[in-house]
Amino acid sequence: MKFAILNGKIIERSEAKVDIEDRGYQFGDGVYEVIRVYNGKMFTVTEHLNRFVKSLDSIGITLPYTMDHLTKLLEDLIAKNNLQLGTIYMQITRGVTPRNHAFPSENVSPSLVAYTKEAARPLENLKIGVKTIVTEDIRWLRCDIKSLNLLGNLLAKQKAAEVGCFEAIQHRGQDVTEGSSSNIFIVKNGMIITHQSDNLILKGITKDVILQVCERNSIPVEERTFTLDEFMDADEVFLSSTTAEVMPIIEVDGKKVGDGLPGPVTKRLQEWFEQEIEKQCGALQDKILN
DSSP states (O other): OOEEEETTEEEEGGGOOOOTTBHHHHHOOEEEEEEEEETTEETTHHHHHHHHHHHHHHTTOOOSSOHHHHHHHHHHHHHHTTOSSEEEEEEEESOBOSOOSSOOOTTSOOEEEEEEEEOOOOHHHHHHOEEEEEEEOOOOSOTTSOBSOOHHHHHHHHHHHHTTOSEEEEEETTEEEEESSSEEEEEETTEEEEOOSSTTSOOOHHHHHHHHHHHHTTOOEEESOEEHHHHHTOSEEEEEETTTEEEEEEEETTEESTTSSOOHHHHHHHHHHHHHHHHHHOOOSSOTTO
16 A cells, blocks of 8 residues: 555655654554445444544544544545555554653644555454454553553453464453453343443444344344353354454354354344445445355
């Protein structure tokens, strides 16, 4: 991908440089978003940008663009890079200023960076499911902010990677929270259960789409805390994220979930989720059930 956005301008990616005193680089003082692109169109862009602004508001940064202007910038970047299937990453930091823990004066402008990446849908994993591990959630208490401070998430993800697993499912005491980069769902006796959207998890955009299609199709859902025992005893388990979509989990800590195959509720949700993509972005060339 040849072009990127730096502070409101589309430039050659090779020229997009960040100052060493940018507070994002030194403190992780900023927030980010990742938006999926299908057929050259952003999926759930309004929802992603609303969450982006909410995260900015939570840490006292004012978006230096209107929503319409930012959306147009991202659309122009996608077109400039001729991206058809992939992601667009963007972040805003508090800006460039001499290093000091306290916030800088109001005359310091926030820094915006965005770039695109080609990324195929993970169709093979979506069809057969993935393996996971369970690990203690060591992150801070404002996981609802999509902050650049991701060290806790990275340590959990690395634990999973080291044993050949796709994701690390985190818990605080006996309560399951979420994955290192995903929301977690269990299915028991036809009921879908997922952690309520509070400060302990990130309010997922894909999760919200799933909840909406469940409501439309009369699938019962409970948003509540569930325990590790409930998790390990579930009939089905799946995760959701912008890049993983609706991903079946078939193994946890070496133990099969159910019969070790994606379950019927998960597969139904995958089909409905693909329909939501097609409503916004047009027909998908490759689908899970193809």
